[in-house]
Amino acid sequence: MSLTNASPEDAARAAKTSSRRLATLSTNARNHALDAIHDALLSAKDAILAANAKDLALAKQSAANGDLSPAILKRLDLGRKGKFEDMLQGIRDVRSLEDPVGRIDLRTELDSGLILHRQTCPIGVLLIIFEARPEVIANIASLAIKSANAAILKGGKESLESFKAISSVISSALAPTDVPNDSIQLVTTRDAVEPLLAMSQYVDLVIPRGSNQLVRYCQEKAHMPVLGHADGLCNMYIHSDADAQMAVSVVVDSKCDYPAACNALEALLVHEDQLETLLPAVATALIVQGVTLRCDPPSLAALTRHLPKDLSLLVQPATDADFSTEFLDLILAIKTIAATPSDPPACIDAAIEHINTHGSHHTDAILTASKAVADHFSNGIDSACKFWNCSTRFCDGMRFGFGTEVGISTNKVHARGPVGLEGLMIHEYRLAGNGQGVAMYGSGGGKRYTHRRLPLTAEAVQQNGHVA
Amino acid sequence: MSLTNASPEDAARAAKTSSRRLATLSTNARNHALDAIHDALLSAKDAILAANAKDLALAKQSAANGDLSPAILKRLDLGRKGKFEDMLQGIRDVRSLEDPVGRIDLRTELDSGLILHRQTCPIGVLLIIFEARPEVIANIASLAIKSANAAILKGGKESLESFKAISSVISSALAPTDVPNDSIQLVTTRDAVEPLLAMSQYVDLVIPRGSNQLVRYCQEKAHMPVLGHADGLCNMYIHSDADAQMAVSVVVDSKCDYPAACNALEALLVHEDQLETLLPAVATALIVQGVTLRCDPPSLAALTRHLPKDLSLLVQPATDADFSTEFLDLILAIKTIAATPSDPPACIDAAIEHINTHGSHHTDAILTASKAVADHFSNGIDSACKFWNCSTRFCDGMRFGFGTEVGISTNKVHARGPVGLEGLMIHEYRLAGNGQGVAMYGSGGGKRYTHRRLPLTAEAVQQNGHVA
Numbered sequence: 001m002s003l004t005n006a007s008p009e010d011a012a013r014a015a016k017t018s019s020r021r022l023a024t025l026s027t028n029a030r031n032h033a034l035d036a037i038h039d040a041l042l043s044a045k046d047a048i049l050a051a052n053a054k055d056l057a058l059a060k061q062s063a064a065n066g067d068l069s070p071a072i073l074k075r076l077d078l079g080r081k082g083k084f085e086d087m088l089q090g091i092r093d094v095r096s097l098e099d100p101v102g103r104i105d106l107r108t109e110l111d112s113g114l115i116l117h118r119q120t121c122p123i124g125v126l127l128i129i130f131e132a133r134p135e136v137i138a139n140i141a142s143l144a145i146k147s148a149n150a151a152i153l154k155g156g157k158e159s160l161e162s163f164k165a166i167s168s169v170i171s172s173a174l175a176p177t178d179v180p181n182d183s184i185q186l187v188t189t190r191d192a193v194e195p196l197l198a199m200s201q202y203v204d205l206v207i208p209r210g211s212n213q214l215v216r217y218c219q220e221k222a223h224m225p226v227l228g229h230a231d232g233l234c235n236m237y238i239h240s241d242a243d244a245q246m247a248v249s250v251v252v253d254s255k256c257d258y259p260a261a262c263n264a265l266e267a268l269l270v271h272e273d274q275l276e277t278l279l280p281a282v283a284t285a286l287i288v289q290g291v292t293l294r295c296d297p298p299s300l301a302a303l304t305r306h307l308p309k310d311l312s313l314l315v316q317p318a319t320d321a322d323f324s325t326e327f328l329d330l331i332l333a334i335k336t337i338a339a340t341p342s343d344p345p346a347c348i349d350a351a352i353e354h355i356n357t358h359g360s361h362h363t364d365a366i367l368t369a370s371k372a373v374a375d376h377f378s379n380g381i382d383s384a385c386k387f388w389n390c391s392t393r394f395c396d397g398m399r400f401g402f403g404t405e406v407g408i409s410t411n412k413v414h415a416r417g418p419v420g421l422e423g424l425m426i427h428e429y430r431l432a433g434n435g436q437g438v439a440m441y442g443s444g445g446g447k448r449y450t451h452r453r454l455p456l457t458a459e460a461v462q463q464n465g466h467v468a
Numbered sequence: 469m470s471l472t473n474a475s476p477e478d479a480a481r482a483a484k485t486s487s488r489r490l491a492t493l494s495t496n497a498r499n500h501a502l503d504a505i506h507d508a509l510l511s512a513k514d515a516i517l518a519a520n521a522k523d524l525a526l527a528k529q530s531a532a533n534g535d536l537s538p539a540i541l542k543r544l545d546l547g548r549k550g551k552f553e554d555m556l557q558g559i560r561d562v563r564s565l566e567d568p569v570g571r572i573d574l575r576t577e578l579d580s581g582l583i584l585h586r587q588t589c590p591i592g593v594l595l596i597i598f599e600a601r602p603e604v605i606a607n608i609a610s611l612a613i614k615s616a617n618a619a620i621l622k623g624g625k626e627s628l629e630s631f632k633a634i635s636s637v638i639s640s641a642l643a644p645t646d647v648p649n650d651s652i653q654l655v656t657t658r659d660a661v662e663p664l665l666a667m668s669q670y671v672d673l674v675i676p677r678g679s680n681q682l683v684r685y686c687q688e689k690a691h692m693p694v695l696g697h698a699d700g701l702c703n704m705y706i707h708s709d710a711d712a713q714m715a716v717s718v719v720v721d722s723k724c725d726y727p728a729a730c731n732a733l734e735a736l737l738v739h740e741d742q743l744e745t746l747l748p749a750v751a752t753a754l755i756v757q758g759v760t761l762r763c764d765p766p767s768l769a770a771l772t773r774h775l776p777k778d779l780s781l782l783v784q785p786a787t788d789a790d791f792s793t794e795f796l797d798l799i800l801a802i803k804t805i806a807a808t809p810s811d812p813p814a815c816i817d818a819a820i821e822h823i824n825t826h827g828s829h830h831t832d833a834i835l836t837a838s839k840a841v842a843d844h845f846s847n848g849i850d851s852a853c854k855f856w857n858c859s860t861r862f863c864d865g866m867r868f869g870f871g872t873e874v875g876i877s878t879n880k881v882h883a884r885g886p887v888g889l890e891g892l893m894i895h896e897y898r899l900a901g902n903g904q905g906v907a908m909y910g911s912g913g914g915k916r917y918t919h920r921r922l923p924l925t926a927e928a929v930q931q932n933g934h935v936a
Contacts, residue, residue: 382487400576
């Protein structure tokens with residue numbers, strides 16, 4: 001790991017070069033490097049916390065001057081109970097994941113003695129830009145090494161001392177391993193980001209981990225693909241047949257479990273028939289949690305009729321903009337979906353259209369007793385995640401069982417939804433023959449392609465050069 | 469299909485809107501539309517050829533004036549023997565492919581009654597830019613409908629009348645089907661391309677099918693991902709233990725079968741020990757086919773010694789630039805790889821480094837008797853396709869058995885190598901529960917995630933709404 005004084009271009013070029021060496025390392029060699037990082041960080045805990053204390057002291061001063069939000073201060077503190085141990089556990093967790101490199105997912109006999117296979121391989125060089133959390137450096141370095149990708153890490157200025165300390169420990173730990181030192185590059189100056197985003201010859205994928213502003217900046221400036229999502233404007237539609245008790249529980253979880261998360265609920269669509277029955281119960285439960293409701297005229301009228309006066313202070317008229325706003329706060333927009341007679345009911349299409357137009361294609365949910373209605377809704381919605389009768393908050397790599405999460409993507413290519421290690425991989429084709437040329441096939445050649453699908457046996461998987 | 473007089477923005481917006489309807493159609497509905505297109509084109513053959521004759525007449529005039537290459541003239545001619553029938557067969561072939569939509573490739577029980585699955589779904593709106601071949605419109609319209617993607621097609625100006633005729637037939641054929649008319653948009657003005665490449669809110673993926681210049685233009689201008697490759701600079705390394713007869717046959721096929729193709733060989737790397745033995749035979753076979761050899765000093769010296777004088781006119785000294793040039797012609801650059809003693813021999817690394825630096829990451833091959841050497845080479849090479857003992861010309865979607873080819877990608881994300889229908893798909897997650905919220909899990913909640921991988925049974929696959 002280089003805490004680079006080199007130019008961004010030199011850092012990127014070095015990362016690219018070492019990415020090829022990294023791509024050839026065995027599972028054991030990469031896991032061994034993760035063990036080395038884990039043990040070195042454990043041994044250096046005191047030194048790292050001392051460096052972190054310097055960052056904290058500066059940050060506290062900035063916070064006192066009003067230049068830094070208390071939230072950032074909290075994220076910066078590596079000494080908080082369990083945080084350092086969580087960082088170490090994260091490295092062990094990544095190490096224990098199945099190796100994503102060299103997995104064969106297609107084998108075809110093109111002809112006798114001419115065998116094609118497709119296998120997973122690392123993407124190459126990742127540029128990962130993140131904000132205040134210093135423990136992310138260990139997390140990301142682990143993910144990169146596990147997936148055999150080189151990485152250029154750019155952290156926030158608030159955690160500079162912590163980064164320097166952690167990176168120096170990781171660098172020493174990697175030195176005696178097979179992982180090339182240049183495969184993890186640390187960049188500390190903000191000036192370096194824009195040039196790096198233009199170096200598509202060296203950087204293959206950008207992963208911003210931070211605010212909407214950061215993601216949007218990368219999306220605008222990057223000459224290479226960006227993995228992630230800018231907005232998380234999640235919607236839920238409550239159909240006419242939805243169960244009231246389930247609605248209360250699922251809506252409260254979706255909105256209140258962690259309102260600042262990208263998978264928190266921002267707009268609720270309610271079927272007209274539920275305005276006087278289910279909605280008042282849902283609204284009451286939300287208001288008890290401190291949620292302000294921004295309601296369209298029919299839902300506002302219903303709630304005004306049904307809620308006690310003292311609760312209705314949190315019930316307000318919605319503006320159009322409320323349905324396109326990611327509040328990230330205890331505010332929820334409520335829209336009425338007019339009842340329609342056809343089957344499947346056209347009102348579902350109205351909900352779909354609203355969500356496709358106003359949402360952010362992240363996670364959208366429906367509450368309904370009918371599988372046919374849920375399928376119709378999910379087929380029509382243009383989002384990464386489509387949930388039926390459960391909280392939007394389940395949209396998460398750990399909850400999905402991926403073992404780790406690189407981010408949540410609303411991209412239309414490569415990876416979509418919660419992204420695990422798989423999202424850091426691409427595939428390559430390998431073809432092995434014994435002297436075949438294409439002129440031997442087809443008209444004139446005489447040979448014919450067999451195109452026989454072959455099984456993906458354990459033996460086949462061992463054909464690749466990566467198995468330790 | 470709209471032969472649009474609308475603005476590029478209106479065309480793109482209409483494509484986006486209809487893409488959602490298209491995404492919900494059953495396999496049968498999409499296949500039925502392909503049948504309708506096939507039958508209508510068959511019936512309208514005379515009218516289409518008449519329109520094509522108008523394009524040809526204009527093009528012949530341009531060719532006579534020297535404004536158009538004879539190659540374009542040839543590509544333009546739909547009346548050439550078998551070409552119209554091939555176009556129709558292409559539609560039948562795409563129809564017969566397995567439906568790529570709604571394939572479930574992951575099922576996980578997150579908890580009892582909380583089931584996650586991942587399924588394939590269309591990307592959305594494709595912008596496909598192609599040059600002179602008018603039959604491509606039928607091919608691309610078929611691929612788009614089969615994969616449930618909307619498409620905006622931009623053809624070359626030389627084939628305008630043919631495009632108008634074909635698109636009008638396709639439009640009438642689609643009218644009585646479930647496929648929305650707006651899902652295939654035809655754009656004929658060159659001015660429309662640049663604005664469309666900026667509309668990332670409507671266009672999800674750009675697929676340029678044509679010259680390097682076209683691909684590079686799209687890569688530079690597009691605000692959304694571009695699928696493809698600009699260069700096809702394929703290399704082959706002949707190791708010290710390679711068989712001479714195999715080398716002659718594979719090198720000649722790779723270079724001469726179709727020199728203008730992106731998978732044709734452009735540079736040959738030869739182990740030092742083979743300069744006096746194998747190389748003269750390979751060189752002679754190439755020269756007989758009219759190939760000019762651009763040789764580095766050691767290979768030039770060897771060939772000058774070994775070849776008869778009358779052959780050596782085609783043997784010339786190479787410049788550095790020859791090893792970074794995609795000739796697309798009967799020219800081959802030859803470089804010597806110095807012998808090295810270690811095991812695995814370090815000379816393989818020299819070949820790898822040359823190829824990773826000078827190649828285009830498309831298709832690179834090795835000739836060797838040793839599987840260990842081939843694996844070492846393939847692990848080190850940073851390319852979409854890595855071939856052992858066979859021709860680079862096998863890099864092709866049809867030869868790989870994909871049934872169709874959308875293009876060949878050297879991208880590091882999404883799809884790499886020959887791209888079949890699969891490359892027009894992305895995935896979505898669907899989660900079905902019975903009222904779960906995340907607060908029920910972990911500390912405080914009491915429930916625990918089971919994260920049990922479920923089988924991908926036929927029954928499971930039928931759970932999605934797409935099965936006809």
